[in-house]
Amino acid sequence: MALIIGLTGGIASGKSTVARAFAALGAPWVDADDVAREVVMPGEPALAEIAERHGERVLNADGTLDRRALRDIVFADEAERRWLESVTHPRIRDRLVEHLARIQASGAPYGLLVSPLLFESGQSAMVDRALVIDVPEALQVARTAARDTVDEAQARAIVAAQMPRHERLARADDVLDNGGSEAAMRRRVAELDRQYRGLTPGVRPQTDGV
Numbered sequence: 549m550a551l552i553i554g555l556t557g558g559i560a561s562g563k564s565t566v567a568r569a570f571a572a573l574g575a576p577w578v579d580a581d582d583v584a585r586e587v588v589m590p591g592e593p594a595l596a597e598i599a600e601r602h603g604e605r606v607l608n609a610d611g612t613l614d615r616r617a618l619r620d621i622v623f624a625d626e627a628e629r630r631w632l633e634s635v636t637h638p639r640i641r642d643r644l645v646e647h648l649a650r651i652q653a654s655g656a657p658y659g660l661l662v663s664p665l666l667f668e669s670g671q672s673a674m675v676d677r678a679l680v681i682d683v684p685e686a687l688q689v690a691r692t693a694a695r696d697t698v699d700e701a702q703a704r705a706i707v708a709a710q711m712p713r714h715e716r717l718a719r720a721d722d723v724l725d726n727g728g729s730e731a732a733m734r735r736r737v738a739e740l741d742r743q744y745r746g747l748t749p750g751v752r753p754q755t756d757g758v
């Protein structure tokens with residue numbers, strides 16, 4: 549059985565970059581964002597339910613989900629956000645469970661669940677350990693503005709709306725400080741890779757003094 553590591557962090561902390569570095573060392577992984585997109589693809593029951601509730605305004609001409617239109621609706625209406633989560637979250641969870649079962653059966657010593665909402669969504673219950681990718685907020689803002697089509701003020705607003713850095717760190721079993729170079733990040737990934745290969749699932753070291 550593979551050890552399952554939950555890899556999380558705020559926007560532009562480097563989750564995808566770090567996951568690729570683990571993958572280069574042979575670790576299988578599943579990205580919760582990819583799965584969240586899969587469950588609302590054309591032909592999926594969740595998309596049919598969303599279209600039935602909100603009509604054509606949430607569909608593109610080709611029948612795919614207009615994610616921006618849906619995002620605008622749920623940003624403005626808490627009850628709609630909860631409804632949407634009730635439609636999508638159980639399906640995301642079921643599919644993640646399938647992916648993780650495949651990782652566990654793969655023979656790899658460990659694998660990754662990459663999720664921006666590992667703690668917020670309850671997905672942390674699916675993993676053996678939580679690895680937090682940590683960067684100072686100023687760097688998060690700069691990397692978001694450099695990567696996405698948002699300015700620094702918008703990037704700051706996104707960071708401010710996410711789980712505070714200290715809360716994420718408080719829940720971490722392991723931390724990767726990604727405030728340095730990519731080479732430094734890869735060295736830390738190699739170190740964690742050695743650590744994870746030496747751990748057995750279900751035998752979590754006590755880190756909190758309990």
Ligand code: ADP
Pocket residue numbers: 557558559560561562563564565566691692695726727728729730731733
């Ligand atoms: P996330 O998946 O957490 O949103 P990404 O992996 O996409 O973050 O990284 C955000 C941006 O920061 C990307 O443009 C990436 O190339 C860059 N980046 C990530 N890690 C580093 C690093 N150690 N040094 C410099 N740039 C980095």
